Amino acid sequence: MGLADKAIKSDVHTNLVPLRSKDRIYGGWDFLAVQICFGIAAWFFLVGSLTGLTVPAREAVPIILFGNAFPLLLIAVLAVVFARYGVEHWQGSAAVFGHRLKDVWLLVYITSSFGWIAYASFLFGQSAMRFLEPLGAPAALTEGSRGAILFAICATALGAFVAYLGPTVLKWFTRTAAIFLLIVLVFFVWVVLTRFGLGEVYAAEPAEPLETTAWSRASAIEFNVGLGLSWAFWYGQWTRLARSESGAFHGCMWGWGILAATAGIFGAFVALATGIYDPSEWIATLGGGFAALGLLLFAVANISSVTALVYPMSVTLRTRFPKLPWALAVVVCSAPAVLLENPTVFENYGVYLAYIALLTGTYGGIMVADYLLVSRGVHAWQLRDIYVTGPASRYWYTAGFNPAALIATIAGAAFYLWTLNPYTWTSGNGLFPYITAGLPSYLVSFLVYAALMRVWILPQRDADLLAGRVTAVSRETERPTAAAR
Amino acid sequence: MTTANEPREPGGGSHEVQRLDMPGLDETLRRDLDGRICEFEESHQRDVVQGGAGWVPRIRPVDYAVAIAVNAVIVIWLIVVLLGGE
Numbered sequence: 001m002g003l004a005d006k007a008i009k010s011d012v013h014t015n016l017v018p019l020r021s022k023d024r025i026y027g028g029w030d031f032l033a034v035q036i037c038f039g040i041a042a043w044f045f046l047v048g049s050l051t052g053l054t055v056p057a058r059e060a061v062p063i064i065l066f067g068n069a070f071p072l073l074l075i076a077v078l079a080v081v082f083a084r085y086g087v088e089h090w091q092g093s094a095a096v097f098g099h100r101l102k103d104v105w106l107l108v109y110i111t112s113s114f115g116w117i118a119y120a121s122f123l124f125g126q127s128a129m130r131f132l133e134p135l136g137a138p139a140a141l142t143e144g145s146r147g148a149i150l151f152a153i154c155a156t157a158l159g160a161f162v163a164y165l166g167p168t169v170l171k172w173f174t175r176t177a178a179i180f181l182l183i184v185l186v187f188f189v190w191v192v193l194t195r196f197g198l199g200e201v202y203a204a205e206p207a208e209p210l211e212t213t214a215w216s217r218a219s220a221i222e223f224n225v226g227l228g229l230s231w232a233f234w235y236g237q238w239t240r241l242a243r244s245e246s247g248a249f250h251g252c253m254w255g256w257g258i259l260a261a262t263a264g265i266f267g268a269f270v271a272l273a274t275g276i277y278d279p280s281e282w283i284a285t286l287g288g289g290f291a292a293l294g295l296l297l298f299a300v301a302n303i304s305s306v307t308a309l310v311y312p313m314s315v316t317l318r319t320r321f322p323k324l325p326w327a328l329a330v331v332v333c334s335a336p337a338v339l340l341e342n343p344t345v346f347e348n349y350g351v352y353l354a355y356i357a358l359l360t361g362t363y364g365g366i367m368v369a370d371y372l373l374v375s376r377g378v379h380a381w382q383l384r385d386i387y388v389t390g391p392a393s394r395y396w397y398t399a400g401f402n403p404a405a406l407i408a409t410i411a412g413a414a415f416y417l418w419t420l421n422p423y424t425w426t427s428g429n430g431l432f433p434y435i436t437a438g439l440p441s442y443l444v445s446f447l448v449y450a451a452l453m454r455v456w457i458l459p460q461r462d463a464d465l466l467a468g469r470v471t472a473v474s475r476e477t478e479r480p481t482a483a484a485r
Numbered sequence: 486m487t488t489a490n491e492p493r494e495p496g497g498g499s500h501e502v503q504r505l506d507m508p509g510l511d512e513t514l515r516r517d518l519d520g521r522i523c524e525f526e527e528s529h530q531r532d533v534v535q536g537g538a539g540w541v542p543r544i545r546p547v548d549y550a551v552a553i554a555v556n557a558v559i560v561i562w563l564i565v566v567l568l569g570g571e
Binding site for chain 2: 013016017018019020058059062063065069080083084086217242245246250253258321323377378380381382383387388
């Protein structure tokens with residue numbers, strides 16, 4: 001067994017087994033630094049650009065801060081719960097959703113993450129195309145979208161390959177790339193401030209506002225809330241490594257929130273000053289003599305983003321299916337993203353963010369309700385039942401599905417789609433310009449889940465446990481074996 | 486490790502009555518996992534049920550207060566801007 005194989009096997013072991021205090025590697029400041037490196041990436045530049053195209057600067061700044069900080073406050077307790085129990089994110093989710101519904105959400109997590117991979121890869125493709133254009137590369141690679149698509153596929157393959165190599169290569173690659181992105185960010189902040197100045201940025205009108213001011217504002221909030229809520233799928237993978245619940249809480253709260261959102265504010269300023277959405281285009285336009293270097297650094301940073309997504313997804317999948325070969329896990333968690341790597345998807349980032357808000361708002365509402373109002377005191381999570389898959393587990397619920405979580409999922413998602421159809425960007429109930437959609441659907445899922453658990457599922461589960469009916473199901477399944485003996 | 490055959494309390498530890506039966510686990514991994522769960526059940530489960538710490542020190546109310554205060558400032562800023570009071 002090679003070193004990389006050993007490291008990956010060790011990661012799968014570490015991912016599956018609850019981590020003790022002495023296994024934890026991140027103190028408070030370490031954790032903050034790690035989350036900034038993981039968080040600050042192409043998607044913040046893109047959401048900033050989108051916001052700057054939709055609303056003026058004086059609205060864009062508080063909207064970006066609100067959209068990337070307030071949702072994190074709403075879901076911040078997820079950092080605490082996984083630090084407390086040390087369990088992997090999706091393993092722990094079984095306590096809330098039931099073992100089989102958790103698997104459905106695991107599938108949603110992996111498939112929805114293909115979008116993040118696709119955006120980072122396509123940005124690599126755009127950067128590579130613009131980098132090669134002045135070097136006299138063939139027109140097939142630099143004109144239209146063919147070159148960008150081809151390079152995007154290469155970026156996905158390269159990012160997946162780095163993920164395949166294992167955690168040591170990954171660690172150094174992502175650290176280096178985070179520094180590259182910071183260099184790009186600092187340099188272009190200086191360029192924008194010296195070339196345009198804050199006065200001009202604040203006086204600029206957005207290039208692509210929606211039909212009314214209310215729709216523009218609500219849409220800009222929704223884009224950012226989508227990114228803010230998206231972290232709901234990524235807590236446990238990291239916070240189970242924290243040495244304290246406080247460190248886990250603050251690292252995610254600020255690292256993924258206000259600090260990483262500075263990249264979004266900068267993206268908004270550039271979009272307002274230039275009317276350009278694509279970061280690779282403004283690097284080429286504003287970079288002057290440093291444009292080529294900027295594009296190169298940005299391209300490498302996007303491969304790092306792909307790797308930083310594919311690796312934890314693959315480890316999670318392998319943890320769920322321990323016999324799955326590592327190479328296959330990496331392919332399953334990366335290859336389908338290629339289908340999304342095209343200009344249509346790239347130009348509809350807002351639609352993607354809305355779908356992400358739908359999914360993660362619903363998921364986050366249920367998980368947070370469970371922590372705050374359900375799994376307290378005697379109902380605190382029981383680790384063993386999280387790992388026992390079958391009727392003997394208290395988290396088996398009804399055939400592996402928690403009916404309360406299922407109904408809350410449907411209620412939250414239905415309310416979202418009634419309030420905002422992400423595909424047509426219309427509101428069925430007309431409420432979207434006033435209340436947006438992601439945050440209210442979070443609230444709907446939260447309330448429905450908490451109410452159903454308190455009045456229906458918990459009393460029933462307690463009665464079953466006290467009467468031994470949960471374990472009786474297990475005895476039933478063992479009778480044929482006993483009889484055969 | 487025996488299989489399930491006893492009534493259980495809602496908040497009670499259950500390691501004496503259930504065997505880990507996750508699909509795909511090899512025996513080494515199952516043993517490690519079982520040991521780790523037993524350690525939590527013996528050392529931390531009672532604390533968690535009583536509102537205490539799990540594996541690591543528990544979060545303090547001041548942590549929540551700081552986050553709420555910062556977000557309150559951002560929310561007020563946003564409301565002021567959207568109402569056109571700037």
